[in-house]
Amino acid sequence: MRISALPREEYLLPGNAACHGCASSMCLRTVLKALGKNTVLIVPASCTSVYQGMFPNSAIAVPVFNTAFASAAATASGIKASLLQQGIDANVVVWAGDGGTYDIGLQALSGAAERNEDIIYICYNNEMYSNTGIQRSGATPYGAWTTTTWSGKKEHRKDVAELMMSHEVPYVATASAGYLADLYQKVKKAKKMEGFRYIEILSPCPPGWRYPMEKTVEIGKLAVETGMWILYEYEEGHFRLTGVSKAIAEGRRKMKDIGEYLFAQGRFAHLSDGDVVKIREYVEDRWRKLVKMESDMHAASAKFYV
Amino acid sequence: MKSNTTRAVRIITGNQAAALAAKNAKVRVVAAYPITPATPVVEELSKMVETGEMKAHFILVESEHSAMAACIGASAAGSRTFTATSSHGLAYMHELLHYATNARTPVVMAVANRAIGPGWNIWADLSDSISQRDTGWMQFYCSDNQEIYDTIIMAYRIAEHRDVLLPAMVCYDGFVLSHTAMPIEITDVNDFIDEYHPVWRLDFDEPSTHGNILPPDYFMELRREVCEAHERALKVMKEVEREFYEYSGRLTPLILEEYRLEDADVAMVTMGAISSEAKIAVDELRKRGVKAGLLRLKAFRPFPKQEVVEKLGSVEKVYVFDRSVSPGFDGQLFSELKAVLWDLRSPPEVYGRIVGLGGRDVTSRVFEKAVLGELDKKWVMEVIY
Amino acid sequence: MGEKLGKKWEIRFHGRGGQGAVTASKILAEAAYLSGFEAQSIPFFGAERRGAPVMAFTRVSYEAIHERSQVYTPDYVIVLDPIILDAVDVFRGLKDGGSIVINTVKSPMDFQFEQGSLLVATVDATGIAIKNNLLVAGTPVVNMPMLGAFLKIFSHIELETLEEVVMKKFGKNGKANVAAVREAYESTVVEKVRGSGKPSTEDVRRKRAVTMPVSTPSPGVAGRTRFWRDFRPEVDYDVCSNCLSCWLHCPESAIQRVGSRIEIDYEFCKGCLVCSAVCPKKAIRVSREVVV
Ligand SMILES: Cc1ncc(C[n+]2csc(CCOP(=O)(O)OP(=O)(O)O)c2C)c(N)n1
Numbered sequence: 014m015r016i017s018a019l020p021r022e023e024y025l026l027p028g029n030a031a032c033h034g035c036a037s038s039m040c041l042r043t044v045l046k047a048l049g050k051n052t053v054l055i056v057p058a059s060c061t062s063v064y065q066g067m068f069p070n071s072a073i074a075v076p077v078f079n080t081a082f083a084s085a086a087a088t089a090s091g092i093k094a095s096l097l098q099q100g101i102d103a104n105v106v107v108w109a110g111d112g113g114t115y116d117i118g119l120q121a122l123s124g125a126a127e128r129n130e131d132i133i134y135i136c137y138n139n140e141m142y143s144n145t146g147i148q149r150s151g152a153t154p155y156g157a158w159t160t161t162t163w164s165g166k167k168e169h170r171k172d173v174a175e176l177m178m179s180h181e182v183p184y185v186a187t188a189s190a191g192y193l194a195d196l197y198q199k200v201k202k203a204k205k206m207e208g209f210r211y212i213e214i215l216s217p218c219p220p221g222w223r224y225p226m227e228k229t230v231e232i233g234k235l236a237v238e239t240g241m242w243i244l245y246e247y248e249e250g251h252f253r254l255t256g257v258s259k260a261i262a263e264g265r266r267k268m269k270d271i272g273e274y275l276f277a278q279g280r281f282a283h284l285s286d287g288d289v290v291k292i293r294e295y296v297e298d299r300w301r302k303l304v305k306m307e308s309d310m311h312a313a314s315a316k317f318y319v
Numbered sequence: 320m321k322s323n324t325t326r327a328v329r330i331i332t333g334n335q336a337a338a339l340a341a342k343n344a345k346v347r348v349v350a351a352y353p354i355t356p357a358t359p360v361v362e363e364l365s366k367m368v369e370t371g372e373m374k375a376h377f378i379l380v381e382s383e384h385s386a387m388a389a390c391i392g393a394s395a396a397g398s399r400t401f402t403a404t405s406s407h408g409l410a411y412m413h414e415l416l417h418y419a420t421n422a423r424t425p426v427v428m429a430v431a432n433r434a435i436g437p438g439w440n441i442w443a444d445l446s447d448s449i450s451q452r453d454t455g456w457m458q459f460y461c462s463d464n465q466e467i468y469d470t471i472i473m474a475y476r477i478a479e480h481r482d483v484l485l486p487a488m489v490c491y492d493g494f495v496l497s498h499t500a501m502p503i504e505i506t507d508v509n510d511f512i513d514e515y516h517p518v519w520r521l522d523f524d525e526p527s528t529h530g531n532i533l534p535p536d537y538f539m540e541l542r543r544e545v546c547e548a549h550e551r552a553l554k555v556m557k558e559v560e561r562e563f564y565e566y567s568g569r570l571t572p573l574i575l576e577e578y579r580l581e582d583a584d585v586a587m588v589t590m591g592a593i594s595s596e597a598k599i600a601v602d603e604l605r606k607r608g609v610k611a612g613l614l615r616l617k618a619f620r621p622f623p624k625q626e627v628v629e630k631l632g633s634v635e636k637v638y639v640f641d642r643s644v645s646p647g648f649d650g651q652l653f654s655e656l657k658a659v660l661w662d663l664r665s666p667p668e669v670y671g672r673i674v675g676l677g678g679r680d681v682t683s684r685v686f687e688k689a690v691l692g693e694l695d696k697k698w699v700m701e702v703i704y
Numbered sequence: 705m706g707e708k709l710g711k712k713w714e715i716r717f718h719g720r721g722g723q724g725a726v727t728a729s730k731i732l733a734e735a736a737y738l739s740g741f742e743a744q745s746i747p748f749f750g751a752e753r754r755g756a757p758v759m760a761f762t763r764v765s766y767e768a769i770h771e772r773s774q775v776y777t778p779d780y781v782i783v784l785d786p787i788i789l790d791a792v793d794v795f796r797g798l799k800d801g802g803s804i805v806i807n808t809v810k811s812p813m814d815f816q817f818e819q820g821s822l823l824v825a826t827v828d829a830t831g832i833a834i835k836n837n838l839l840v841a842g843t844p845v846v847n848m849p850m851l852g853a854f855l856k857i858f859s860h861i862e863l864e865t866l867e868e869v870v871m872k873k874f875g876k877n878g879k880a881n882v883a884a885v886r887e888a889y890e891s892t893v894v895e896k897v898r899g900s901g902k903p904s905t906e907d908v909r910r911k912r913a914v915t916m917p918v919s920t921p922s923p924g925v926a927g928r929t930r931f932w933r934d935f936r937p938e939v940d941y942d943v944c945s946n947c948l949s950c951w952l953h954c955p956e957s958a959i960q961r962v963g964s965r966i967e968i969d970y971e972f973c974k975g976c977l978v979c980s981a982v983c984p985k986k987a988i989r990v991s992r993e994v995v996v
């Protein structure tokens with residue numbers, strides 16, 4: 014798509030309190046362009062609750078309701094129910110970090126997904142708790158340094174996007190700050206659908222991941238190019254890889270070595286060769302699993318139609 | 320004898336009364352999670368919503384934490400909301416109880432009072448709601464099922480009043496009221512309570528951000544505003560009480576109820592269902608020549624300081640009965656009452672008794688014996704009948 | 705120590721997130737303690753953002769320090785970064801007759817203020833940091849040289865004591881820091897400067913009722929974020945193909961589409977340089993933000 018097709022309206026106003034090169038703010042800006050003014054944003058405790066600014070001012074120009082850390086999906090359910098009762102049609106959208114999604118907010122998220130609430134839940138995944146100063150979360154990858162995993166995290170991350178697919182909600186998509194046009198289109202698509210829609214954005218964080226501020230987009234791209242982050246869509250039961258991930262799966266692009274991604278970031282600087290092998294294996298396993306999922310899906314639908 | 324056939328009287332439990340009140344109060348969003356002894360409220364409401372008898376959206380949340388979060392969101396988006404819970408469920412909501420107050424969302428909640436474990440105890444005890452005392456919610460304690468119905472309806476009028484904008488919990492003893500059926504009048508309140516007209520709500524034309532960072536420069540202003548709203552609520556409560564009386568013919572107290580207190584030497588002070596038993600004791604004691612009276616506190620928050628001082632200003636002795644306790648101190652009502660009476664030039668002697676925890680039954684004999692000086696310990700352990 | 709009883713100094717640091725104002729306040733407290741004083745170091749309470757204005761405080765006293773509140777009327781002010789001078793009023797509350805140390809290439813006489821007179825000390829700490837190779841991610845770190853400059857006007861702590869603490873704190877970077885401390889100490893220029901002597905009586909404390917915790921959208925919630933900028937992106941319109949990539953990626957909404965071209969809003973651009981990094985034409989040049 015042409016970038017010029019994106020609306021000029023800004024709903025994330027300049028002069029906010031996000032760090033230099035913050036992918037979360039970068040993506041929120043794009044997401045709000047896709048959603049438009051008829052949107053209410055539900056924000057649990059996170060960096061976003063800080064960078065939107067302090068009373069009596071706000072950096073976000075659509076209605077925002079800030080809620081408790083664990084409560085984003087539940088609060089959104091309430092807001093949607095209320096608007097429905099009043100006959101108001103609006104996009105009810107959660108904007109939450111991975112802490113508010115993977116960890117403390119998981120129960121409410123799972124509940125809302127299972128009830129198929131008519132909301133869009135967007136997780137900007139910076140793979141840690143940034144707001145409280147870089148602590149591990151359930152989304153932190155193996156080996157990453159945080160202030161609660163000083164010598165590197167000992168466990169692999171969990172995957173809530175996959176968990177959402179197993180909830181069989183109408184729409185699940187992954188995106189990356191490296192590909193904003195793709196993000197824009199996925200949000201646009203989600204907006205047109207009904208029921209529970211989940212979008213997870215890999216959202217690099219310069220101070221937390223320890224890379225120079227201008228490299229946010231590059232890191233977002235490298236994650237996908239190395240297979241660390243996989244772009245896909247799951248739509249009404251159909252799974253497919255998208256964008257660069259699809260190109261790699263189809264052999265149109267070569268997957269880059271994981272080291273290019275890892276060693277561009279200070280949080281992985283201490284990794285041993287063994288650690289890198291471990292991460293590579295994990296990435297390859299996941300990659301195979303998702304590629305297989307796509308081909309199984311094709312096989313199944315082919316069988317169905319003959 | 321009054322005619323029992325012409326009025327809309329039904330013999331129902333406290334929980335049913337709560338559910339019907341929510342329906343008749345034009346609640347449009349319910350989010351609730353089951354817990355004994357409040358579960359029947361949840362079941363009743365879901366049935367009424369499913370059959371279309373109640374025009375509302377029921378969010379079948381996965382926890383009480385989410386129930387309150389959903390109510391807060393729905394309220395902020397412009398709907399009248401309701402939930403019901405008890406005990407562990409209420410404790411689990413704690414974070415969001417504070418949230419509802421500062422958010423100024425007038426959510427109303429029924430609380431079937433129950434103890435908190437371990438060990439698991441599902442029976443009457445006010446500790447669950449009393450320990451939410453400082454969350455900024457208005458709290459009303461009922462002593463019969465009619466009161467549950469009336470109070471929930473009136474609670475919306477108070478909570479949503481532009482001078483108040485505070486959430487409210489309407490509490491009633493688990494099982495003792497929640498599961499006991501009594502005849503109550505299901506007054507049609509259509510003209511008493513209108514559809515919800517929020518003072519503030521999410522607005523798409525003039526977007527604003529609710530609840531972002533409130534720095535030290537402003538936070539105290541908000542908290543003071545909440546406290547002043549509690550003070551203003553007392554005035555609003557008097558108006559609503561009067562209006563409801565004119566509307567229904569029932570004087571259902573919102574602040575306090577007194578019984579034979581005018582000329583009393585000894586006053587008993589109670590909250591909740593045990594207050595009813597205490598009335599029996601008043602009559603018994605009077606027969607024996609003891610000039611006893613009863614002051615039942617209906618509102619625990621806002622605490623009607625002025626009114627309590629006026630009522631107890633001329634008695635010699637006060638016995639306070641708490642169906643809850645603050646470990647490390649005393650019964651909470653006892654402590655607060657003493658604090659209030661401190662303002663008097665010559666305050667009465669005040670004694671505190673802890674009764675009925677975890678569903679231990681409380682009979683009129685307990686009150687009688689306490690006033691007669693036959694129960695001189697703080698803890699009343701025995702069931703006396 | 706009889707005549708010293710009751711003697712107490714309050715020092716306020718101004719810096720920008722990431723410049724080490726908080727570290728400086730702590731090291732000063734440590735050096736003061738080693739010199740036999742009671743000391744206290746108070747950090748900025750809140751989410752510190754790189755580049756955003758921050759404050760920190762140090763109290764030094766002959767007696768036990770019972771204050772737990774912030775410092776409102778400091779005896780000394782230390783300004784780590786010249787950009788701060790435009791962003792906040794660093795003279796606010798500074799006692800008449802007090803002292804201020806500023807990292808600047810200007811001279812003491814160049815500063816105006818409302819106090820009757822102040823001891824103004826200036827030092828090119830940025831230059832000294834660069835010279836001594838005190839750089840983190842290409843940015844000069846001036847907090848230690850600024851402490852050296854401070855000791856020029858604060859005689860109660862020996863330079864050697866400060867150097868000892870700095871050495872311990874910085875390990876292998878200790879030597880370079882100590883060298884910078886000493887160089888700053890030696891090159892600091894101190895002068896007594898007269899001010900207007902007419903303090904404004906305006907009460908800056910805000911008074912308002914807050915019924916609902918509800919805020920209104922407006923740009924600049926974090927202030928004029930141009931003060932966060934160390935690097936300045938500039939579009940070379942001769943090279944720019946108007947592909948809009950920079951516009952799409954600016955995290956700050958600080959690039960606007962004006963007519964048929966893009967323009968950078970320098971009031972709010974934080975200088976993250978994402979725009980420059982994503983420009984396929986290399987049309988966005990980067991220069992260090994000039995500071996006079
Ligand atoms: C119940 C509760 N526990 C802890 C916190 C403190 N807290 C606020 S934000 C946060 C981390 C948020 O992490 P994430 O959701 O990943 O968002 P990010 O900060 O990365 O944007 C924590 C732990 C809180 N606000 N509430």
Ligand code: SF4
Pocket residue numbers: 030031032033034035036037038060064139143144217218219220221
């Ligand atoms: S810490 Fe990371 S996520 Fe948070 S505002 Fe800064 S860059 Fe963005």
Ligand code: SF4
Pocket residue numbers: 937953954955956957958959968969972973974975976977978979980
């Ligand atoms: S440097 Fe570029 S991308 Fe960064 S805020 Fe400024 S204009 Fe936007």
Ligand code: SF4
Pocket residue numbers: 939943944945946947948949950951966979982983984985986987988
């Ligand atoms: S990215 Fe470069 S070429 Fe494209 S519009 Fe911006 S400055 Fe021009």
